[in-house]
Amino acid sequence: MDILRDQSLRDLNTFGLPAVARWFVRASSSADLLESLDFARGNGLPVLPLGGGSNLVLAGDPPGLVLQVGLPGFDVADAGPQGVLVRVGAGEDWTGLVDRCLGLGLYGLENLALIPGTAGAAPIQNIGAYGVEVRNVLEGVEAVEIATGAVRTFDNGECAFGYRDSVFKGVLKDRFVVAAVTLRLSRLPVVSASYGALATELSRRGVAEPTPIDVAEAVRHLRRTKLPDPAVTGNAGSFFQNPVVAPGIAGALRSAHPGLPTFPSEDGRVKLAAAWLIEQCGFKGARRGAAGVHPSHALVLVNHGGATGRDILALADEIRSAVFGRFGVSLAIEPRIVG
Numbered sequence: 001m002d003i004l005r006d007q008s009l010r011d012l013n014t015f016g017l018p019a020v021a022r023w024f025v026r027a028s029s030s031a032d033l034l035e036s037l038d039f040a041r042g043n044g045l046p047v048l049p050l051g052g053g054s055n056l057v058l059a060g061d062p063p064g065l066v067l068q069v070g071l072p073g074f075d076v077a078d079a080g081p082q083g084v085l086v087r088v089g090a091g092e093d094w095t096g097l098v099d100r101c102l103g104l105g106l107y108g109l110e111n112l113a114l115i116p117g118t119a120g121a122a123p124i125q126n127i128g129a130y131g132v133e134v135r136n137v138l139e140g141v142e143a144v145e146i147a148t149g150a151v152r153t154f155d156n157g158e159c160a161f162g163y164r165d166s167v168f169k170g171v172l173k174d175r176f177v178v179a180a181v182t183l184r185l186s187r188l189p190v191v192s193a194s195y196g197a198l199a200t201e202l203s204r205r206g207v208a209e210p211t212p213i214d215v216a217e218a219v220r221h222l223r224r225t226k227l228p229d230p231a232v233t234g235n236a237g238s239f240f241q242n243p244v245v246a247p248g249i250a251g252a253l254r255s256a257h258p259g260l261p262t263f264p265s266e267d268g269r270v271k272l273a274a275a276w277l278i279e280q281c282g283f284k285g286a287r288r289g290a291a292g293v294h295p296s297h298a299l300v301l302v303n304h305g306g307a308t309g310r311d312i313l314a315l316a317d318e319i320r321s322a323v324f325g326r327f328g329v330s331l332a333i334e335p336r337i338v339g
């Protein structure tokens, strides 16, 4: 295992933003991981765990050790008549994992097809798409405490999952590196296909009783048509979370703006479509130098080539001010801001 100095991170984040890690290591085994944490501790360096860099805005150089988690692993164990527990190393590619499980007839991940990044990052913001979140299938998380090197297992409840949220973004932020996740999947093809855009796509395809493969194909199609490919145009997916507000506020906003799309949130509150709010403020397709808003998806900020993290954040500030000024709604940034 090599600990590198002054490693460029430009190719290690999907926004393609420039930044340099003063210290950088890729941990490909548990031994590497523990050794890296020892090194950081011995040198008083803060640790930034890195996966695929698909949920980051690098606004400056990270101060300590950037630890790219590359731990492999894929083990399946039977759990009950139709259930299986799949233990996955944190460094496994999420999209590859979804495809592999589908190929083996292990179901539950179809709606999360084509989400970039690693398995280890999936619980950090409780990844979700098309009506399913990773918390719906997550059995547990194995993590190593950065301060001590001790291994700890978190069950689903201890992860305190919420909408794009978990304990690892809250009170335990930067205290643990995820080493593996265990998912509870099913050999029975149970599908979740009621989410609006997914149901519409399946019906457009003439699929009345979808199989998990149908769901995965529809999700892949929707994602490929709606979202820019980071390999072509730098981005981090949805840049803002959908705001969740009290029903009274949602009702008042809907009366003033009848076109505003709203969705029920599981806690009795109401989710507002951030993309609609941004589009109404005229930002769809807007450009400020090399930073921009995608022309067909107002929630996705893009790097047209040569933007810095500061450029992206300046545009984000402009959007947040405009949305707040017009609707009185605060938009929260979804990716992690570093530096």
Ligand SMILES: Cc1cc2nc3c(=O)[nH]c(=O)nc-3n(C[C@H](O)[C@H](O)[C@H](O)COP(=O)(O)OP(=O)(O)OC[C@H]3O[C@@H](n4cnc5c(N)ncnc54)[C@H](O)[C@@H]3O)c2cc1C
Pocket (backbone or CB within 6 Å): 014, 048, 049, 050, 051, 052, 053, 054, 055, 056, 069, 090, 115, 116, 117, 118, 119, 120, 121, 122, 124, 125, 126, 127, 128, 129, 176, 177, 178, 179, 227, 228, 229, 230, 235, 236, 237, 238, 336
């Ligand atoms: C085109 C595109 C589409 C996307 N669509 C979706 C979507 O539909 N739904 C969704 O939820 N997200 C989506 N995202 C966001 C992103 O894919 C997910 O958040 C993903 O889980 C990030 O994985 P990563 O490995 O790239 O994490 P990184 O970006 O490397 O890291 C993200 C955060 O997790 C931490 N982290 C990473 N690995 C570990 C680890 N092993 N242990 C501890 N902390 C760790 C980092 O420190 C950082 O705080 C999209 C992104 C893009 C570019």
